Amino acid sequence: MNQTxxxxxxxxxxxxxxxxxxxxxxxxxxxxxxxxxxLDLYQVKLYWLIRKLVGTHENADDVLQNTFIxxxxxxxxxxxDSSLYTWMHRIAYxxxxxxxxxxxxxxxxxxxxxxxxxxxxxxxxxxxxxxxxQIKLNQILSELPDKHREIFNMKYYDDLKFxxxxxxxxxxEGTLKTSYYNTVxxxxxxxxxxxxxxxxxxx
Amino acid sequence: xxxxxxxxxxxxxxxxEKQSKIHREDLGLVVPEDYFAQSKNQILMKTxxxxxxxxxxxxxxxxxxxxxxxxxxxxxIGTYFQYSPNTIQEATTSSLVEIKSSNKMNQxxxxxxxxxAEEKLESIxxxxxxxxxxxxTLNLHHVVQDENDILVKSLFVEExxxxxxxEKSILEDI
Numbered sequence: 001m002n003q004t005x006x007x008x009x010x011x012x013x014x015x016x017x018x019x020x021x022x023x024x025x026x027x028x029x030x031x032x033x034x035x036x037x038x039l040d041l042y043q044v045k046l047y048w049l050i051r052k053l054v055g056t057h058e059n060a061d062d063v064l065q066n067t068f069i070x071x072x073x074x075x076x077x078x079x080x081d082s083s084l085y086t087w088m089h090r091i092a093y094x095x096x097x098x099x100x101x102x103x104x105x106x107x108x109x110x111x112x113x114x115x116x117x118x119x120x121x122x123x124x125x126x127x128x129x130x131x132x133x134q135i136k137l138n139q140i141l142s143e144l145p146d147k148h149r150e151i152f153n154m155k156y157y158d159d160l161k162f163x164x165x166x167x168x169x170x171x172x173e174g175t176l177k178t179s180y181y182n183t184v185x186x187x188x189x190x191x192x193x194x195x196x197x198x199x200x201x202x203x
Numbered sequence: 204x205x206x207x208x209x210x211x212x213x214x215x216x217x218x219x220e221k222q223s224k225i226h227r228e229d230l231g232l233v234v235p236e237d238y239f240a241q242s243k244n245q246i247l248m249k250t251x252x253x254x255x256x257x258x259x260x261x262x263x264x265x266x267x268x269x270x271x272x273x274x275x276x277x278x279x280i281g282t283y284f285q286y287s288p289n290t291i292q293e294a295t296t297s298s299l300v301e302i303k304s305s306n307k308m309n310q311x312x313x314x315x316x317x318x319x320a321e322e323k324l325e326s327i328x329x330x331x332x333x334x335x336x337x338x339x340t341l342n343l344h345h346v347v348q349d350e351n352d353i354l355v356k357s358l359f360v361e362e363x364x365x366x367x368x369x370e371k372s373i374l375e376d377i
Binding site for chain 2: 072
């Protein structure tokens, strides 16, 4: 785990020529082939973003499919104000929040209980294979305020830049940085108490 | 571009595996075997392979809606001006002016017998369908003028026929 954390920097998968790729996505002839390529590039990244927001694999699978359907439908209206990658992340993020809110209303869960429910669902998920330390780390994360946890996950696990997180969440970069470093500090304190080595440093 | 993408796919795969590994080792989150390939197929079934999306894609293009809206507005304006009351009145007036300036009508009237001529005069001089009272005044004016023309034309027609026409129709009207 120590090694994983220290070497967890994930390289960006960015398109060298995004403009051309977007043209292919908008072209009637090349659209389908380009969309398949889009899936190859971003499916896994978006899956993990969603998974950490909604908890279980089953939920993440539903949200991921809805996300890509929305992306496919929304491509004609993609204005290229932001990068394709950021635009898709924003759709995935909003789709996840929509799913959480729908579930909260559906099962009459109060806002305060959402995090506890998240952890319960995670523990009950067939595709959670965490040991005691991993359960503890998940617990620490679930106890964080929603926005702080989301920012931490996007920065630490999804390796997004602060600028990209700002575009996705609509929160100012300065606020994001403050929130992130505070969260890292909180997690490190709690991890030290359970004898897990410190988190990686982020530039 | 395609060459670049093909070359990139190895590094994409590497990064995907790396990301899956960190989530598994840090957070204990795993995915079913071959999940991403199956998920990709399902997504493609619901998007690229779904024919109903072709129409959606077409309708999603904003330019299509703008063109359609412009056509509807143009059609609406065209229809309004075509059937507006002012246009109908103008059309009626112009048709009356045409009748007035037509010499053919007079010639044909002379050739017809008196009853037929009277009927034809009325049918030609009263084309206005909407305003029934106003055209009557106009028609009377036209009839008097037409009668004068008929008298002129009578110089070239046999007297007996003119007398017969005058006795039966015009004197009664006067």
